[in-house]
Amino acid sequence: MRVVIVGGTSGIGLATAELLAGEGHEVVVTGRSAERVEAALKRLGDRASGEALDARDVEATRAFFAGLGVVDHVVVTVSGRGQAAGPLRTLTREKLTSAVQDKLVPQLLTAQAALDTLSPEGSLTFVSAASARSSAPGVSGLAAVNGALESVVPGLAVELAPIRVNAVSPGVIDTGWWTGPNEEGKAGVLATAAQGSPTGRVGRPQDVASAIAFVVGNSFVTGTVITVDGGWRLKA
DSSP: OEEEEETTTSHHHHHHHHHHHHTTOEEEEEESSHHHHHHHHHHHOTTEEEEEOOTTOHHHHHHHHHTTOOEEEEEEOOOOOOTTOSOGGGOOHHHHHHHIIIIIHHHHHHHHHHGGGEEEEEEEEEEOOGGGGOOOTTOHHHHHHHHHHHHHHHHHHHHTTTSEEEEEEEOSBOSGGGOOSSHHHHHHHHHHHHHTSTTSSOBOHHHHHHHHHHHHHOTTOOSEEEEESTTGGGTO
């Protein structure tokens, strides 16, 4: 099995690459910087290859997939850094537009670029976020972006069949996405999130990676959004 993980050099993407490579699959990872790609490949070993790629560059993304040959599965973990987070009163046009351009647009256009190289028995997996269905204050901008991404999954599963289309929707996961001005601030946010979770903790990238591996490997799952949030949505 050959799996391309766009955004596979850190966080959830890297954890997914490690899991799949550890199971004996061939993985191809991309990241925005050559340094991150190089570091990821050192961790992943001989079953991995990679290339620096900014998924916001449509032509570069098309050229990347055109040069790959046939692949079995594509996982898209591209994300912004929460520019659209915060109360509605402080949400600006620039922040919302940036969030759309950094996540929604590159995820969909990456999927488009991959179509001609995907095996008919293969799959597309988007990574959204549980903010799409959250009632927590201050996430309306994030919910708009991730909700839009999740809403396309059922339609694309029908449109692109027999290629399977799914999304995995993480809650609060301890990754670099939460990095703020200082580590103390990040720790406080994560601690608060852990208190609000029925599982009593925030997620690890490996928690989400195992869900991605499930939808990639299960040939009878399509049109589905799988939430991996430790039950956070139940109390948020």
